Amino acid sequence: MIDVLTFTGNYPYRKIRVGINDIVRIIKPEGFTDIFVIKFESLFYKDFNEGNRELLNEYMESTWRKDDVEIYLLAGVNPFYISSVNDIKKFSENFKGLVIAPLFHGFNLSCNRVVSIIRVANDVGLPVLILGYLEDIREMHRAYKFRHSLSIEKIKDFFELIKKYNEKPRLALISFPFKILSELANDINKLTIYTDVSYEDVYGPIYDYVKILVENIGEDLIVFASKTPLTYIKCVLFKVLYSEIDEYKKEKILKQNAKKFFDLK
Amino acid sequence: MLSKPLFKCLHEKGVGIIDVHAHVFLEDGLNNKLFYWMNIFNVEKAYVSIYPFDLGSMNPSHEIVLKGNTKVLKLCKLNPRLKGMVFVNPLNPQDIDLVEKFLKIGFSGIGEVYRSTKLRGKIAESLIKLAIEYDVPILIHTAHRLYPRDRPNENTPIDIRTLAKKWPRARIIMAHITGGGDWEYALEIVKDISNVYIDVGGSVQDSGVLEKAVELLGIDRILFASDNLYAQAIGRVESANIDEDMKIKIYRENALKVFRD
Numbered sequence: 001m002i003d004v005l006t007f008t009g010n011y012p013y014r015k016i017r018v019g020i021n022d023i024v025r026i027i028k029p030e031g032f033t034d035i036f037v038i039k040f041e042s043l044f045y046k047d048f049n050e051g052n053r054e055l056l057n058e059y060m061e062s063t064w065r066k067d068d069v070e071i072y073l074l075a076g077v078n079p080f081y082i083s084s085v086n087d088i089k090k091f092s093e094n095f096k097g098l099v100i101a102p103l104f105h106g107f108n109l110s111c112n113r114v115v116s117i118i119r120v121a122n123d124v125g126l127p128v129l130i131l132g133y134l135e136d137i138r139e140m141h142r143a144y145k146f147r148h149s150l151s152i153e154k155i156k157d158f159f160e161l162i163k164k165y166n167e168k169p170r171l172a173l174i175s176f177p178f179k180i181l182s183e184l185a186n187d188i189n190k191l192t193i194y195t196d197v198s199y200e201d202v203y204g205p206i207y208d209y210v211k212i213l214v215e216n217i218g219e220d221l222i223v224f225a226s227k228t229p230l231t232y233i234k235c236v237l238f239k240v241l242y243s244e245i246d247e248y249k250k251e252k253i254l255k256q257n258a259k260k261f262f263d264l265k
Numbered sequence: 266m267l268s269k270p271l272f273k274c275l276h277e278k279g280v281g282i283i284d285v286h287a288h289v290f291l292e293d294g295l296n297n298k299l300f301y302w303m304n305i306f307n308v309e310k311a312y313v314s315i316y317p318f319d320l321g322s323m324n325p326s327h328e329i330v331l332k333g334n335t336k337v338l339k340l341c342k343l344n345p346r347l348k349g350m351v352f353v354n355p356l357n358p359q360d361i362d363l364v365e366k367f368l369k370i371g372f373s374g375i376g377e378v379y380r381s382t383k384l385r386g387k388i389a390e391s392l393i394k395l396a397i398e399y400d401v402p403i404l405i406h407t408a409h410r411l412y413p414r415d416r417p418n419e420n421t422p423i424d425i426r427t428l429a430k431k432w433p434r435a436r437i438i439m440a441h442i443t444g445g446g447d448w449e450y451a452l453e454i455v456k457d458i459s460n461v462y463i464d465v466g467g468s469v470q471d472s473g474v475l476e477k478a479v480e481l482l483g484i485d486r487i488l489f490a491s492d493n494l495y496a497q498a499i500g501r502v503e504s505a506n507i508d509e510d511m512k513i514k515i516y517r518e519n520a521l522k523v524f525r526d
Contacts, residue, residue, distance in 0.1 A: 014449070014471070014473065015473070016473070029268065136445055136468070136469050136471075137412060138411045138412050138445035138446050139411075139412060139445065139447050139448070139469065140413075142412060142413065144412075198470075200469055200470055200497075201468060203494055203496070203497070204494070204495070204497065205302045205305070205495050205496055206295070206301075206493055206494075206495065207493070228472070229472050230472060231470040231471060231472055232470055232471070232472045232500055232501050232504035232505065233504055234500035234501075235470035235496065235497045235500035235501055235504065236500070237500065238495075238496035238497070238499060238500040239496040239497070239500075242302075242305060242306075242495075
Protein backbone atom coordinates (compact mmCIF):
# COMPACT_ATOMS: atom_id res chain seq x y z
CA MET A 1 0.00 0.00 0.00
CA ILE A 2 1.08 3.57 -0.57
CA ASP A 3 0.57 6.50 1.78
CA VAL A 4 0.81 9.72 -0.21
CA LEU A 5 1.01 12.15 2.70
CA THR A 6 2.70 11.86 6.07
CA PHE A 7 4.63 14.42 8.11
CA THR A 8 7.84 14.66 10.04
CA GLY A 9 8.99 17.46 12.32
CA ASN A 10 7.10 19.54 14.86
CA TYR A 11 3.44 20.45 14.61
CA PRO A 12 2.97 23.81 16.32
CA TYR A 13 -0.51 23.29 17.79
CA ARG A 14 -0.20 19.88 19.44
CA LYS A 15 2.61 17.94 21.03
CA ILE A 16 3.72 16.11 17.94
CA ARG A 17 7.40 15.71 17.22
CA VAL A 18 8.42 12.86 14.93
CA GLY A 19 11.11 11.83 12.51
CA ILE A 20 11.12 9.55 9.49
CA ASN A 21 11.94 6.53 11.63
CA ASP A 22 8.85 7.18 13.75
CA ILE A 23 6.67 7.40 10.68
CA VAL A 24 7.99 4.09 9.40
CA ARG A 25 7.42 2.51 12.80
CA ILE A 26 3.77 3.61 12.77
CA ILE A 27 2.90 2.93 9.16
CA LYS A 28 4.84 -0.12 8.11
CA PRO A 29 2.97 -2.56 10.39
CA GLU A 30 -0.24 -1.63 8.57
CA GLY A 31 1.23 -3.01 5.36
CA PHE A 32 2.50 0.13 3.68
CA THR A 33 5.57 -0.20 1.51
CA ASP A 34 5.80 3.29 0.03
CA ILE A 35 5.53 6.41 2.14
CA PHE A 36 5.54 10.06 1.06
CA VAL A 37 6.80 12.50 3.65
CA ILE A 38 6.73 16.26 4.02
CA LYS A 39 8.18 18.34 6.83
CA PHE A 40 5.72 20.33 8.97
CA GLU A 41 8.25 23.15 9.03
CA SER A 42 7.96 23.65 5.29
CA LEU A 43 4.35 24.68 5.97
CA PHE A 44 4.96 26.77 9.07
CA TYR A 45 8.33 28.45 8.55
CA LYS A 46 8.08 31.71 6.65
CA ASP A 47 11.05 30.55 4.61
CA PHE A 48 9.53 27.23 3.63
CA ASN A 49 12.74 26.10 2.03
CA GLU A 50 14.47 25.80 5.40
CA GLY A 51 11.93 23.11 6.18
CA ASN A 52 12.68 21.28 2.96
CA ARG A 53 16.39 21.42 3.69
CA GLU A 54 15.77 19.99 7.14
CA LEU A 55 13.78 17.17 5.58
CA LEU A 56 16.62 16.36 3.20
CA ASN A 57 19.10 16.24 6.08
CA GLU A 58 16.80 14.07 8.11
CA TYR A 59 16.33 11.73 5.18
CA MET A 60 20.08 11.29 4.80
CA GLU A 61 20.61 10.66 8.50
CA SER A 62 17.67 8.41 9.41
CA THR A 63 17.90 4.64 9.54
CA TRP A 64 14.61 3.68 7.91
CA ARG A 65 16.35 1.92 5.02
CA LYS A 66 16.75 -1.28 6.98
CA ASP A 67 12.98 -1.45 7.34
CA ASP A 68 12.31 -2.42 3.76
CA VAL A 69 10.08 0.49 2.88
CA GLU A 70 10.51 3.19 0.31
CA ILE A 71 10.47 6.79 1.47
CA TYR A 72 9.77 9.62 -0.96
CA LEU A 73 10.16 13.26 -0.09
CA LEU A 74 7.63 16.00 -0.75
CA ALA A 75 8.61 19.65 -0.74
CA GLY A 76 6.35 22.24 0.80
CA VAL A 77 6.30 25.29 -1.46
CA ASN A 78 4.91 28.78 -1.00
CA PRO A 79 4.34 30.11 -4.54
CA PHE A 80 4.64 33.68 -3.27
CA TYR A 81 7.94 33.21 -1.48
CA ILE A 82 10.12 32.53 -4.49
CA SER A 83 11.65 35.04 -6.87
CA SER A 84 10.88 33.10 -10.05
CA VAL A 85 8.52 30.26 -10.85
CA ASN A 86 11.45 28.53 -12.51
CA ASP A 87 12.99 28.07 -9.06
CA ILE A 88 10.55 25.21 -8.78
CA LYS A 89 12.59 23.15 -11.22
CA LYS A 90 15.38 22.51 -8.74
CA PHE A 91 13.04 20.50 -6.51
CA SER A 92 12.96 17.67 -9.02
CA GLU A 93 16.48 16.69 -7.93
CA ASN A 94 15.49 15.48 -4.48
CA PHE A 95 11.72 15.51 -4.23
CA LYS A 96 9.00 13.38 -5.73
CA GLY A 97 6.29 16.02 -5.59
CA LEU A 98 5.29 19.44 -4.28
CA VAL A 99 2.76 20.38 -1.65
CA ILE A 100 1.12 23.78 -1.71
CA ALA A 101 -0.94 24.85 1.29
CA PRO A 102 -3.02 27.99 0.68
CA LEU A 103 -4.39 27.98 4.22
CA PHE A 104 -1.06 27.70 5.97
CA HIS A 105 1.04 29.81 3.62
CA GLY A 106 -1.74 32.36 3.41
CA PHE A 107 -2.30 32.81 -0.32
CA ASN A 108 -5.20 32.78 -2.70
CA LEU A 109 -5.42 29.51 -4.64
CA SER A 110 -7.19 31.01 -7.61
CA CYS A 111 -4.45 33.13 -9.12
CA ASN A 112 -2.18 32.80 -12.12
CA ARG A 113 1.03 32.44 -10.17
CA VAL A 114 -0.23 29.26 -8.52
CA VAL A 115 -1.18 27.83 -11.89
CA SER A 116 2.22 28.79 -13.31
CA ILE A 117 3.95 26.96 -10.49
CA ILE A 118 1.85 23.88 -11.14
CA ARG A 119 2.68 23.97 -14.84
CA VAL A 120 6.41 24.35 -14.28
CA ALA A 121 6.33 21.59 -11.69
CA ASN A 122 4.58 19.27 -14.10
CA ASP A 123 7.05 20.11 -16.84
CA VAL A 124 9.83 18.73 -14.68
CA GLY A 125 7.80 15.70 -13.61
CA LEU A 126 6.61 16.90 -10.21
CA PRO A 127 2.96 16.34 -9.36
CA VAL A 128 1.40 18.88 -7.00
CA LEU A 129 -0.67 18.13 -3.91
CA ILE A 130 -2.93 20.93 -2.73
CA LEU A 131 -3.32 20.57 1.01
CA GLY A 132 -6.66 21.45 2.56
CA TYR A 133 -7.12 21.21 6.31
CA LEU A 134 -4.61 19.54 8.58
CA GLU A 135 -7.19 18.88 11.29
CA ASP A 136 -10.90 19.27 11.90
CA ILE A 137 -11.62 22.98 11.57
CA ARG A 138 -13.51 22.97 14.89
CA GLU A 139 -10.36 22.19 16.84
CA MET A 140 -8.06 24.79 15.33
CA HIS A 141 -5.99 26.83 17.73
CA ARG A 142 -8.03 29.95 18.44
CA ALA A 143 -5.06 32.19 17.72
CA TYR A 144 -5.10 30.99 14.12
CA LYS A 145 -6.94 32.98 11.51
CA PHE A 146 -6.96 32.01 7.85
CA ARG A 147 -6.14 34.85 5.50
CA HIS A 148 -7.85 33.11 2.58
CA SER A 149 -10.57 30.50 2.69
CA LEU A 150 -10.78 27.36 0.63
CA SER A 151 -14.35 27.91 -0.41
CA ILE A 152 -16.07 26.05 -3.20
CA GLU A 153 -16.17 29.29 -5.22
CA LYS A 154 -12.42 29.83 -4.83
CA ILE A 155 -11.67 26.29 -5.92
CA LYS A 156 -14.01 26.63 -8.88
CA ASP A 157 -12.13 29.77 -9.92
CA PHE A 158 -8.89 27.86 -9.62
CA PHE A 159 -10.29 25.08 -11.79
CA GLU A 160 -11.25 27.65 -14.43
CA LEU A 161 -7.64 28.82 -14.57
CA ILE A 162 -6.43 25.24 -14.89
CA LYS A 163 -8.87 24.59 -17.74
CA LYS A 164 -7.24 27.33 -19.83
CA TYR A 165 -4.25 25.12 -20.44
CA ASN A 166 -4.36 22.22 -22.85
CA GLU A 167 -2.46 19.76 -20.75
CA LYS A 168 -4.01 18.37 -17.59
CA PRO A 169 -1.51 18.74 -14.75
CA ARG A 170 -1.02 16.00 -12.18
CA LEU A 171 -2.87 17.52 -9.25
CA ALA A 172 -4.35 16.20 -6.03
CA LEU A 173 -6.66 17.80 -3.49
CA ILE A 174 -5.67 16.28 -0.16
CA SER A 175 -7.69 16.49 3.05
CA PHE A 176 -10.65 18.45 1.77
CA PRO A 177 -14.11 18.29 3.37
CA PHE A 178 -16.68 15.91 1.94
CA LYS A 179 -18.99 18.74 0.97
CA ILE A 180 -16.36 20.38 -1.21
CA LEU A 181 -15.37 17.13 -2.87
CA SER A 182 -19.00 16.23 -3.52
CA GLU A 183 -19.96 19.58 -4.97
CA LEU A 184 -16.89 19.68 -7.19
CA ALA A 185 -17.05 16.04 -8.25
CA ASN A 186 -17.80 16.84 -11.90
CA ASP A 187 -14.88 19.21 -12.28
CA ILE A 188 -12.57 16.93 -10.35
CA ASN A 189 -13.48 14.17 -12.74
CA LYS A 190 -13.17 16.25 -15.92
CA LEU A 191 -9.80 17.65 -14.91
CA THR A 192 -8.55 14.23 -13.72
CA ILE A 193 -7.66 15.64 -10.31
CA TYR A 194 -6.89 13.12 -7.61
CA THR A 195 -8.25 13.36 -4.12
CA ASP A 196 -8.38 11.41 -0.85
CA VAL A 197 -10.59 10.59 2.13
CA SER A 198 -8.46 11.69 5.07
CA TYR A 199 -10.50 14.68 6.22
CA GLU A 200 -12.56 14.08 9.35
CA ASP A 201 -15.95 14.65 7.78
CA VAL A 202 -15.40 12.05 5.10
CA TYR A 203 -17.01 9.29 7.11
CA GLY A 204 -16.69 5.56 6.74
CA PRO A 205 -19.36 3.07 7.75
CA ILE A 206 -22.21 3.47 8.51
CA TYR A 207 -22.44 6.69 6.56
CA ASP A 208 -20.25 5.40 3.78
CA TYR A 209 -18.97 8.65 2.27
CA VAL A 210 -16.02 6.80 0.74
CA LYS A 211 -18.50 4.82 -1.30
CA ILE A 212 -20.33 7.99 -2.31
CA LEU A 213 -17.09 9.61 -3.45
CA VAL A 214 -16.19 6.54 -5.44
CA GLU A 215 -19.59 6.72 -7.12
CA ASN A 216 -19.27 10.43 -7.83
CA ILE A 217 -15.60 10.86 -8.61
CA GLY A 218 -14.61 7.36 -9.60
CA GLU A 219 -12.26 4.86 -8.01
CA ASP A 220 -9.42 5.88 -10.33
CA LEU A 221 -8.98 9.30 -8.78
CA ILE A 222 -8.81 8.55 -5.07
CA VAL A 223 -5.51 7.98 -3.29
CA PHE A 224 -4.72 7.17 0.32
CA ALA A 225 -3.23 9.84 2.59
CA SER A 226 -3.11 9.11 6.30
CA LYS A 227 -1.70 12.44 7.54
CA THR A 228 0.27 10.45 10.10
CA PRO A 229 1.25 11.49 12.76
CA LEU A 230 -1.61 13.98 13.02
CA THR A 231 -4.15 11.20 12.83
CA TYR A 232 -4.47 7.67 14.08
CA ILE A 233 -3.71 5.84 10.87
CA LYS A 234 -6.37 3.16 11.36
CA CYS A 235 -9.11 5.81 11.54
CA VAL A 236 -8.42 6.68 7.93
CA LEU A 237 -7.45 3.21 6.80
CA PHE A 238 -10.61 1.56 8.18
CA LYS A 239 -12.77 4.03 6.27
CA VAL A 240 -11.40 2.50 3.09
CA LEU A 241 -10.94 -1.11 4.21
CA TYR A 242 -14.49 -1.37 5.57
CA SER A 243 -16.21 0.71 2.93
CA GLU A 244 -18.86 -1.15 0.97
CA ILE A 245 -16.91 -0.88 -2.26
CA ASP A 246 -15.39 -3.74 -4.26
CA GLU A 247 -12.00 -5.05 -3.25
CA TYR A 248 -10.40 -4.05 -6.55
CA LYS A 249 -11.50 -0.47 -5.91
CA LYS A 250 -9.86 -0.53 -2.50
CA GLU A 251 -6.69 -1.81 -4.13
CA LYS A 252 -6.75 1.13 -6.51
CA ILE A 253 -7.25 3.62 -3.68
CA LEU A 254 -4.62 2.09 -1.45
CA LYS A 255 -1.98 1.49 -4.10
CA GLN A 256 -2.50 1.62 -7.84
CA ASN A 257 -3.72 5.20 -8.13
CA ALA A 258 -0.78 6.56 -6.16
CA LYS A 259 1.61 4.65 -8.42
CA LYS A 260 0.03 6.32 -11.39
CA PHE A 261 -0.11 9.75 -9.81
CA PHE A 262 3.54 9.74 -8.81
CA ASP A 263 4.64 7.75 -11.83
CA LEU A 264 6.21 5.04 -9.66
CA LYS A 265 7.68 1.97 -11.26
CA MET B 266 2.33 -10.50 8.52
CA LEU B 267 -0.13 -7.89 9.74
CA SER B 268 -1.42 -8.22 13.28
CA LYS B 269 -5.08 -8.99 13.81
CA PRO B 270 -7.16 -6.10 15.16
CA LEU B 271 -8.16 -6.45 18.80
CA PHE B 272 -11.87 -6.23 17.98
CA LYS B 273 -11.51 -9.43 15.96
CA CYS B 274 -9.48 -11.12 18.71
CA LEU B 275 -12.24 -10.32 21.18
CA HIS B 276 -14.75 -11.91 18.85
CA GLU B 277 -12.73 -15.11 18.85
CA LYS B 278 -12.83 -15.06 22.64
CA GLY B 279 -16.61 -14.77 22.53
CA VAL B 280 -16.91 -11.21 23.74
CA GLY B 281 -17.64 -7.99 21.95
CA ILE B 282 -17.42 -4.24 22.11
CA ILE B 283 -19.92 -2.18 24.06
CA ASP B 284 -20.89 1.09 22.40
CA VAL B 285 -22.24 3.57 24.96
CA HIS B 286 -23.27 6.24 22.46
CA ALA B 287 -25.01 5.32 19.24
CA HIS B 288 -28.21 6.35 17.54
CA VAL B 289 -31.05 4.59 15.79
CA PHE B 290 -33.24 6.15 13.16
CA LEU B 291 -36.90 6.53 12.35
CA GLU B 292 -36.12 4.91 9.00
CA ASP B 293 -35.41 1.19 9.25
CA GLY B 294 -33.07 1.06 6.29
CA LEU B 295 -30.51 2.99 8.29
CA ASN B 296 -31.11 0.83 11.35
CA ASN B 297 -30.35 -2.24 9.27
CA LYS B 298 -27.08 -0.59 8.28
CA LEU B 299 -26.29 -0.03 11.93
CA PHE B 300 -26.90 -3.72 12.74
CA TYR B 301 -24.76 -4.73 9.78
CA TRP B 302 -21.82 -2.66 10.97
CA MET B 303 -22.27 -3.74 14.56
CA ASN B 304 -21.73 -7.28 13.31
CA ILE B 305 -18.70 -6.39 11.20
CA PHE B 306 -16.99 -4.57 14.07
CA ASN B 307 -18.00 -7.07 16.76
CA VAL B 308 -20.20 -4.65 18.67
CA GLU B 309 -21.95 -6.86 21.19
CA LYS B 310 -24.21 -4.20 22.59
CA ALA B 311 -25.05 -0.57 21.83
CA TYR B 312 -26.75 1.96 24.08
CA VAL B 313 -28.91 3.84 21.63
CA SER B 314 -31.09 6.91 21.54
CA ILE B 315 -32.99 8.34 18.62
CA TYR B 316 -30.86 10.22 16.09
CA PRO B 317 -31.40 13.87 17.05
CA PHE B 318 -31.56 15.11 13.47
CA ASP B 319 -34.49 12.76 12.82
CA LEU B 320 -36.52 14.90 15.19
CA GLY B 321 -36.52 17.85 12.82
CA SER B 322 -35.34 20.50 15.25
CA MET B 323 -32.83 21.18 17.99
CA ASN B 324 -35.87 21.93 20.14
CA PRO B 325 -38.30 19.10 19.36
CA SER B 326 -41.78 19.02 20.86
CA HIS B 327 -42.79 16.55 23.55
CA GLU B 328 -44.81 14.58 20.99
CA ILE B 329 -41.84 14.25 18.67
CA VAL B 330 -39.58 13.21 21.54
CA LEU B 331 -42.14 10.59 22.54
CA LYS B 332 -42.26 9.31 18.98
CA GLY B 333 -38.49 9.00 18.90
CA ASN B 334 -38.28 7.15 22.19
CA THR B 335 -41.12 4.85 21.19
CA LYS B 336 -39.16 3.93 18.08
CA VAL B 337 -36.13 3.12 20.24
CA LEU B 338 -38.28 0.95 22.50
CA LYS B 339 -39.65 -0.96 19.54
CA LEU B 340 -36.17 -1.59 18.15
CA CYS B 341 -34.82 -2.69 21.53
CA LYS B 342 -37.61 -5.25 21.81
CA LEU B 343 -36.76 -6.60 18.38
CA ASN B 344 -33.02 -6.63 18.94
CA PRO B 345 -31.77 -7.39 22.46
CA ARG B 346 -28.30 -6.11 21.55
CA LEU B 347 -29.75 -2.61 21.60
CA LYS B 348 -30.21 -0.97 25.00
CA GLY B 349 -32.45 2.05 25.19
CA MET B 350 -31.39 5.52 26.30
CA VAL B 351 -34.17 8.05 26.83
CA PHE B 352 -33.82 11.06 24.57
CA VAL B 353 -35.05 14.19 26.30
CA ASN B 354 -35.55 17.84 25.46
CA PRO B 355 -35.07 19.59 28.81
CA LEU B 356 -37.17 22.52 27.57
CA ASN B 357 -40.31 20.35 27.52
CA PRO B 358 -41.67 20.08 31.09
CA GLN B 359 -43.59 16.90 30.17
CA ASP B 360 -40.38 15.19 29.09
CA ILE B 361 -39.39 14.65 32.72
CA ASP B 362 -42.36 12.30 33.23
CA LEU B 363 -41.54 10.72 29.93
CA VAL B 364 -38.00 9.97 31.08
CA GLU B 365 -39.30 8.31 34.22
CA LYS B 366 -41.79 6.26 32.24
CA PHE B 367 -39.08 4.88 29.97
CA LEU B 368 -36.66 4.23 32.83
CA LYS B 369 -39.40 2.28 34.61
CA ILE B 370 -39.83 -0.02 31.64
CA GLY B 371 -36.14 -0.77 31.53
CA PHE B 372 -34.25 1.87 29.57
CA SER B 373 -30.62 1.91 30.61
CA GLY B 374 -29.87 5.61 30.87
CA ILE B 375 -30.81 9.18 30.08
CA GLY B 376 -29.59 10.91 26.96
CA GLU B 377 -28.24 11.92 24.68
CA VAL B 378 -29.37 15.21 26.20
CA TYR B 379 -28.96 17.28 23.09
CA ARG B 380 -28.64 20.90 22.02
CA SER B 381 -31.88 22.65 22.93
CA THR B 382 -30.42 24.24 26.04
CA LYS B 383 -27.56 24.09 28.49
CA LEU B 384 -28.30 21.68 31.30
CA ARG B 385 -28.51 23.99 34.31
CA GLY B 386 -30.71 24.90 37.27
CA LYS B 387 -34.14 23.34 37.79
CA ILE B 388 -34.10 21.65 34.40
CA ALA B 389 -30.92 19.81 35.26
CA GLU B 390 -32.04 19.04 38.78
CA SER B 391 -35.08 17.03 37.72
CA LEU B 392 -33.14 14.95 35.26
CA ILE B 393 -30.15 14.32 37.48
CA LYS B 394 -32.39 13.31 40.39
CA LEU B 395 -34.04 10.74 38.15
CA ALA B 396 -30.67 9.43 37.04
CA ILE B 397 -29.61 9.02 40.66
CA GLU B 398 -32.92 7.48 41.73
CA TYR B 399 -32.86 4.91 38.94
CA ASP B 400 -29.09 4.43 39.24
CA VAL B 401 -28.42 5.08 35.56
CA PRO B 402 -25.86 7.24 33.76
CA ILE B 403 -26.78 10.42 31.94
CA LEU B 404 -25.17 11.08 28.56
CA ILE B 405 -24.85 14.78 27.75
CA HIS B 406 -23.98 16.19 24.35
CA THR B 407 -20.93 18.42 24.77
CA ALA B 408 -19.03 20.71 22.41
CA HIS B 409 -15.42 21.00 23.38
CA ARG B 410 -14.33 24.62 22.94
CA LEU B 411 -15.08 24.97 19.27
CA TYR B 412 -13.12 27.07 16.80
CA PRO B 413 -13.66 29.94 16.35
CA ARG B 414 -16.19 30.12 19.21
CA ASP B 415 -18.70 28.05 21.15
CA ARG B 416 -22.31 27.76 20.02
CA PRO B 417 -25.17 28.94 22.22
CA ASN B 418 -27.31 26.39 24.08
CA GLU B 419 -24.61 23.76 23.84
CA ASN B 420 -23.01 22.28 26.92
CA THR B 421 -19.29 22.84 27.30
CA PRO B 422 -16.81 20.98 29.50
CA ILE B 423 -17.20 23.76 32.08
CA ASP B 424 -20.96 23.10 32.20
CA ILE B 425 -20.29 19.39 32.69
CA ARG B 426 -17.79 20.10 35.45
CA THR B 427 -20.22 22.41 37.26
CA LEU B 428 -23.05 19.90 37.02
CA ALA B 429 -20.96 16.95 38.14
CA LYS B 430 -19.55 18.80 41.13
CA LYS B 431 -23.04 19.76 42.23
CA TRP B 432 -24.31 16.18 41.83
CA PRO B 433 -21.46 13.90 42.87
CA ARG B 434 -23.69 10.81 42.97
CA ALA B 435 -24.65 11.18 39.33
CA ARG B 436 -22.69 9.29 36.69
CA ILE B 437 -22.27 11.77 33.88
CA ILE B 438 -20.98 10.81 30.45
CA MET B 439 -19.49 13.79 28.64
CA ALA B 440 -20.26 12.94 25.04
CA HIS B 441 -17.83 12.45 22.18
CA ILE B 442 -14.54 13.88 23.35
CA THR B 443 -13.51 13.17 19.75
CA GLY B 444 -16.59 14.78 18.26
CA GLY B 445 -14.93 18.06 17.30
CA GLY B 446 -13.34 20.81 19.29
CA ASP B 447 -10.43 21.10 21.66
CA TRP B 448 -10.21 17.71 23.36
CA GLU B 449 -7.07 18.63 25.27
CA TYR B 450 -8.97 21.46 26.94
CA ALA B 451 -11.97 19.23 27.63
CA LEU B 452 -9.83 16.58 29.31
CA GLU B 453 -8.10 19.19 31.42
CA ILE B 454 -11.40 20.63 32.64
CA VAL B 455 -12.91 17.34 33.85
CA LYS B 456 -9.78 15.43 34.83
CA ASP B 457 -10.33 15.70 38.59
CA ILE B 458 -14.09 15.12 38.58
CA SER B 459 -14.44 11.43 39.30
CA ASN B 460 -18.11 11.11 38.36
CA VAL B 461 -17.51 12.41 34.84
CA TYR B 462 -16.85 9.75 32.24
CA ILE B 463 -15.89 10.52 28.67
CA ASP B 464 -17.01 8.74 25.55
CA VAL B 465 -14.60 8.54 22.68
CA GLY B 466 -17.08 8.69 19.82
CA GLY B 467 -17.25 11.07 16.90
CA SER B 468 -15.36 11.89 13.76
CA VAL B 469 -12.08 13.38 14.98
CA GLN B 470 -9.11 11.19 14.10
CA ASP B 471 -6.38 12.96 16.07
CA SER B 472 -3.57 10.79 17.29
CA GLY B 473 -2.78 11.03 20.98
CA VAL B 474 -6.28 11.63 22.30
CA LEU B 475 -6.65 8.27 24.03
CA GLU B 476 -3.14 8.38 25.43
CA LYS B 477 -3.83 11.84 26.85
CA ALA B 478 -7.19 10.74 28.25
CA VAL B 479 -5.55 7.82 30.05
CA GLU B 480 -2.86 10.13 31.40
CA LEU B 481 -5.28 12.74 32.75
CA LEU B 482 -8.40 10.77 33.72
CA GLY B 483 -7.06 7.29 34.30
CA ILE B 484 -8.22 4.29 32.34
CA ASP B 485 -11.48 3.61 34.22
CA ARG B 486 -13.39 6.70 33.06
CA ILE B 487 -12.99 6.20 29.32
CA LEU B 488 -15.87 4.58 27.44
CA PHE B 489 -16.01 3.31 23.89
CA ALA B 490 -18.55 5.05 21.69
CA SER B 491 -19.09 5.34 17.99
CA ASP B 492 -21.75 8.01 17.63
CA ASN B 493 -22.38 5.83 14.57
CA LEU B 494 -18.92 6.40 13.05
CA TYR B 495 -17.46 2.96 13.52
CA ALA B 496 -14.42 3.17 11.24
CA GLN B 497 -13.07 6.18 13.09
CA ALA B 498 -14.09 4.93 16.53
CA ILE B 499 -12.60 1.46 16.22
CA GLY B 500 -9.57 2.82 14.38
CA ARG B 501 -8.91 5.18 17.26
CA VAL B 502 -8.77 2.46 19.88
CA GLU B 503 -6.88 0.03 17.66
CA SER B 504 -4.21 2.65 16.86
CA ALA B 505 -3.72 4.10 20.33
CA ASN B 506 -0.37 3.54 21.95
CA ILE B 507 -1.75 2.03 25.17
CA ASP B 508 -1.74 -1.50 26.60
CA GLU B 509 -4.15 -4.11 25.31
CA ASP B 510 -5.66 -4.46 28.79
CA MET B 511 -6.52 -0.78 28.69
CA LYS B 512 -8.10 -1.13 25.28
CA ILE B 513 -10.29 -3.94 26.58
CA LYS B 514 -11.39 -1.72 29.45
CA ILE B 515 -12.30 0.98 26.96
CA TYR B 516 -13.95 -1.43 24.56
CA ARG B 517 -16.22 -3.04 27.17
CA GLU B 518 -15.27 -3.39 30.83
CA ASN B 519 -15.72 0.24 31.82
CA ALA B 520 -19.16 0.32 30.22
CA LEU B 521 -20.25 -2.73 32.20
CA LYS B 522 -19.44 -0.86 35.39
CA VAL B 523 -20.96 2.48 34.43
CA PHE B 524 -24.20 0.85 33.28
CA ARG B 525 -24.18 -1.61 36.23
CA ASP B 526 -24.65 -4.33 33.66
